Amino acid sequence: MAAVRRRTGLLFWCALGWITLVLVLAxxxxxxxxxxxxxxxxxxxxxxxSLAHLLGTDSLGRDVLARLIYGARxxxxxxxxxxxxxxxxxxxxxxxxxYFRGRFETFVTGGVDVVLAFPPLILAMAVTAYLGxxxxxxxxxxxxxxxxxxxxVARAATLTFSAREFVTAARALGAGHARIILKELLPxxxxxxxxxxxxxxxxxxxxEGALSFLGLGVPPPAPxxxxxxxxxxxxxxxxxALAFLPAVVMFLTVLSFNLVGDxxxxxxxxxxxxx
Amino acid sequence: MLxxxxxRLLYLLPVLLAVxxxxxxxxxxxxxxxxxxxxGDQATPETLAALRHDMGLDxxxxxxxxxxxxxxxxxxxxxxxxxGQTVLSAVAERLPISLELxxxxxxxxxxxxxxxxxxxxxxxxxxxxRTMTGxxxxxLSVPSFLSAILLIWLFAVQFQILPATxxxxxxxxxxxxxxxxxxxxxxxxxxxxxxxxRVLRSDMIATLQEDFIAMAxxxxxxxxxxxxxxxxKPSSLTLVTVTGINIGRLIGGAVIxxxxxxxxxxxxxxxxxxxxxxxxxxxxxxxxxxxGFVMLNFIVDLLYATLDPxxxxxxx
Numbered sequence: 001m002a003a004v005r006r007r008t009g010l011l012f013w014c015a016l017g018w019i020t021l022v023l024v025l026a027x028x029x030x031x032x033x034x035x036x037x038x039x040x041x042x043x044x045x046x047x048x049x050s051l052a053h054l055l056g057t058d059s060l061g062r063d064v065l066a067r068l069i070y071g072a073r074x075x076x077x078x079x080x081x082x083x084x085x086x087x088x089x090x091x092x093x094x095x096x097x098x099y100f101r102g103r104f105e106t107f108v109t110g111g112v113d114v115v116l117a118f119p120p121l122i123l124a125m126a127v128t129a130y131l132g133x134x135x136x137x138x139x140x141x142x143x144x145x146x147x148x149x150x151x152x153v154a155r156a157a158t159l160t161f162s163a164r165e166f167v168t169a170a171r172a173l174g175a176g177h178a179r180i181i182l183k184e185l186l187p188x189x190x191x192x193x194x195x196x197x198x199x200x201x202x203x204x205x206x207x208e209g210a211l212s213f214l215g216l217g218v219p220p221p222a223p224x225x226x227x228x229x230x231x232x233x234x235x236x237x238x239x240x241a242l243a244f245l246p247a248v249v250m251f252l253t254v255l256s257f258n259l260v261g262d263x264x265x266x267x268x269x270x271x272x273x274x275x
Numbered sequence: 276m277l278x279x280x281x282x283r284l285l286y287l288l289p290v291l292l293a294v295x296x297x298x299x300x301x302x303x304x305x306x307x308x309x310x311x312x313x314x315g316d317q318a319t320p321e322t323l324a325a326l327r328h329d330m331g332l333d334x335x336x337x338x339x340x341x342x343x344x345x346x347x348x349x350x351x352x353x354x355x356x357x358x359g360q361t362v363l364s365a366v367a368e369r370l371p372i373s374l375e376l377x378x379x380x381x382x383x384x385x386x387x388x389x390x391x392x393x394x395x396x397x398x399x400x401x402x403x404x405r406t407m408t409g410x411x412x413x414x415l416s417v418p419s420f421l422s423a424i425l426l427i428w429l430f431a432v433q434f435q436i437l438p439a440t441x442x443x444x445x446x447x448x449x450x451x452x453x454x455x456x457x458x459x460x461x462x463x464x465x466x467x468x469x470x471x472x473r474v475l476r477s478d479m480i481a482t483l484q485e486d487f488i489a490m491a492x493x494x495x496x497x498x499x500x501x502x503x504x505x506x507x508k509p510s511s512l513t514l515v516t517v518t519g520i521n522i523g524r525l526i527g528g529a530v531i532x533x534x535x536x537x538x539x540x541x542x543x544x545x546x547x548x549x550x551x552x553x554x555x556x557x558x559x560x561x562x563x564x565x566x567g568f569v570m571l572n573f574i575v576d577l578l579y580a581t582l583d584p585x586x587x588x589x590x591x
Contacts, residue, residue, distance in 0.1 A: 114293040117569045118561070121527030122545060126301060126557055129549040206418040210531050213420050214546065226420075233424055233535075237432050244428075247421045255416035262412075 012263050015256035022253055026072040035063040037070040037223045046239045058228070058242050059235050067223035068249055074135060074224040075250070078208045079257075082139045083200035086146025091193050093147070094154025099162055099181055109155070112148040120145045121207060125216050133219045138211065142204050153196045157189045191264075198261030202254045209250055225250045279580055287573050294565045295347065299340050302558040313356060352559035357551055362559030365544060372442065373540035376533070377525050379456050380463030381518075387464065388471025393502055395472065396479035408476070411469035419528045423462045423535045430458060440537040459536045463528050467521065474517050478510040485509075512582055519575030523568055 025032070040060045047057045055064040097108040124141050131137040161167065162185065170184050205225075211217030212226030220227055225246045232243030310326040311318060327333045331342065346353070352362035391411075395404040431439035437458050443451040482488065483506060491501045530542030537543070541564065548556040 110289070110293070113290055114297060116523075117290060117294050117572075118297070118565045119523045119526040119530075119568060121530055122561060122564060123301070125530070125545070125549055126561060129552070129557075130301075202416065209418055210420055214531065214534055216546075216549065229420065229424065233427075236424065236428055240428055240432070243424050247424065251417055251421060254418070255413060258412070258416050 011259060015259040018252055018256045019260065022072050022249075023076060025069050026076050029069045029073055032069065034066040034069065037062060037066040038221055039063070046235065046242070055245060056241065059231060059239075062223075064242070064245060067228055068225075068246060071223040071225045071228055071246065072249075072253075074218055074222055075205050075208060075226075075253070078135060078139050078142065078218075079201045079205040082142035082204045082208075083146055083150075083197050085140070085143025086150045086200060087193060087197050090147040090150025091154045091189070094151040094156075095158050095181060095185060095189060097151070098155040098158025099177070099185060105155070108151060112151050115145070115148045121210065124207060124211060125214075128211065128216055133217065135218055135222070138208060138217055142207060145207075146200055146204070149200070150193065150196065154189055154193055157192045158185055161185055161188045195261050195264035195267075198257050198264065202257035202261065205250065205254055205257070276580070280577065283573060283576055287569065290569055291566055294569060295344060295562060296340065298558060298562045298565065299343055301561075302554055303336060303339065347562065352563065353555035355548070355553050355556040357553055357556075362556055362563070365556065366541060366560060366563055369540050369544050372538055373529055373533070373542060375456060376459055376463070376529055376538065376540060377522075379460030380467060380525065380528075383460055383464035384467030384471055388468035389475060389507075391468070392472045392475035392479060393507075395476045396483060397498075397502065399480055407472065411472045414465060414469040417465065419462055419466050420531050420535060422465045423458075423532060426458050426462055426465075427535075440535075442536075442538045455536075455538075459532045459538060462532050462535075463525060466524070466528060470517060470521060471514065474513045475510060478513050479506060482506045482510040508582070512579065515575060515579050515582060519572045522571050526564060526568065 040062055041057065046059055049056050055068070058064055058067065093108050097105040124138075124145060127141045128137055131141070167180060167184055170180050175184070208217055208224065209226035209229070212224045213230040215230065218224035218227055228246040229243050229250070232239070232241075232246065235242055310323050310330060310332055314322060314326060324333070331339060334342075350363065354361040355365065358365075391407050395407050398404055427439045430437040438455055439458070442455050445452040488501060488506060491505050496505075526542070529540060530545060532538070533540045533542035534546050541560065545557065545560050545564075547553070548560060
């Protein structure tokens, strides 16, 4: 068992390293010595790697590496910001529903069931199509769609913690609702919610990628990974790397968030051997 | 059992009603109504107002909702303003394609997922178990459009043994129809089997530690009989629930896969309606898909109860 644990530990640090690398590159993209991600060079289309273009150029002669790095900016900002919406609203709803119970809880869980009744991708597509495609709209819609899941996690965690002795003790000491929720429950619920947040980031990056791939997400001149994969698909026969490079980067990023999130979830999950 | 169905039905109706309200609101509150879409750029405020009046779009929201709902309840989901086809006939025409796709995906997914899960559970901790659990975890991070591209590149571009796009009706060319479904169904199945394996494996491990399994072993029953007859059914409870949740993922995945492989199913219908701003069609299809999804989960719930006597007789 020790060998297995050491291996997952190494993977965990690799995943964390990859996330940090992508995050740092995305943040400092503006000062990196790379070509512009939108400058086209019609005479250097689908060129292989060279000194001027480290990873080659795409079908319009744009630098692939630059597009990957600027794409990370878009994919990560949507991927990180949308779950923040879900985390704050869903977390608060779930916490209140799990603590106060009663009619409010019935209302919240009913609402969650209704939103979950819609296949999320379809709702996201319909709403972005009508609100107009922009990164802000996409983030808002994906954030809204994340609320039910966060509500469920927060409510479930709150239900178990509310029944614990330290809550009873706090109440016996005369603590009010606000104090119990903020000082006793929130720190405990924050752990599973945080782990779930990372899994939410992975899901959001995938959904953003799928929408952009279909041309319904991030509007085209912007280099999102999904857009790049969609464009690369057109020249799959001539230059498969144009689709595979962003695909691999996206896969590694999603996998890393899943790995880190799952490791944290397993740490906070008291059940032994929970997969 | 009847009482259970009644109780769940009582819950189903408000959810369906809320689904219809949300569908209506999304379509009604978003900017750009039908009148604008129909008249296009030449619209003047006067012609817009006149058309809105004709279409009843100037009525209060609540009135419009009830008019719409009464039409829906009479089976009139509206029609496409582009092709004139009614929503119901468009859906009826395309549903078999989506169903064949999802059924195929589920079949492939189950036929990979179940054996892998059983072997993993029996040989827990072996190299096979570790590779497969690791592989399943990795596969969960592969979005369907990535596996689609990989499969197209592999089977359509490199080996050229399967078509990359296109759909042939079964009545015209059964073999060509099945060939066309292989890659799309496989794409979806690649996302399905890891979920099936993960869920079934952990339930199976728990079941194998139960007394009745030890009893069966003590009686000298064959391993295959113990696994398939005694252990599989009690281990499949979570799998059934997850299947219900999975249908939602599958519908979302079908939208992407149908678009990539140019299959004229429900997903393609939705995407086309969105591209062409066909509001009525979009509204009708979303309502049908969402209600169908709610109803499926209702059935899955009941199935769950028939599998687990504790729920049937207990609190549920």
